[in-house]
Amino acid sequence: DYELCEEWGHLYPVPREDLINLHREHLLHLLEMGDMEKALQLLQRIEDPGVCLAISEQSLDQHPNLAASHFLADYLTAHFYASLTTARRNEIQALYIGSKVLLTLPELSRVNYFHLSSRPLLMLEQLLMNMKVDWVAVAVQTLHQLLAGQEIGFTVEDIDSLLSKYAEKALNFPFTLKEKRS
Secondary structure, eight states: OHHHHHHHHHHSOOOHHHHHHHHHHHHHHHHHTTOHHHHHHHHHHOOOHHHHHHHHHHHHHTOOOHHHHHHHHHHHHHHHGGGSOHHHHHHHHHHHHHHHHHHHSOGGGHHHHGGGTTOHHHHHHHHHHTTOHHHHHHHHHHHHHHHTTOOSSOOHHHHHHHHHHHHHHHHOOSSOOOOOOO
């Protein structure tokens, strides 16, 4: 049905907003089905870069599943980096990095942290608070690799500071040990 509507749009004048809505719904459908190749082909068929940017951004704002969010954040960064405001660029890059960190977690646990995908530092803190030390190690390694040369609102030093804070709390004893006297 989407392809038929797209063909119809080539034959008859369709208002811009309706065209954006059509392509957005088609894109989200393809991403939900896991067909990233067809989703990429759809975006490449769109001739107007403004329409393509609007479709991609609106699709990302719909908060699709993890793989779709990762795909859209990567696509927007790769193709429209210069067209985005600094704040939006940082937001999209944070989502890309957060989704990449989520992909390092065990599949059944990802749903528990998905709501933090756009805030990787907070996700890392949540993992620390939940005592998921092995997961934190993999997440920190991934973050160190991804943050090289990127500006997204936090740095490697912020990660190290967070780790130091929680390491200090882990060694902090709220009571003193008393000696037994005979």
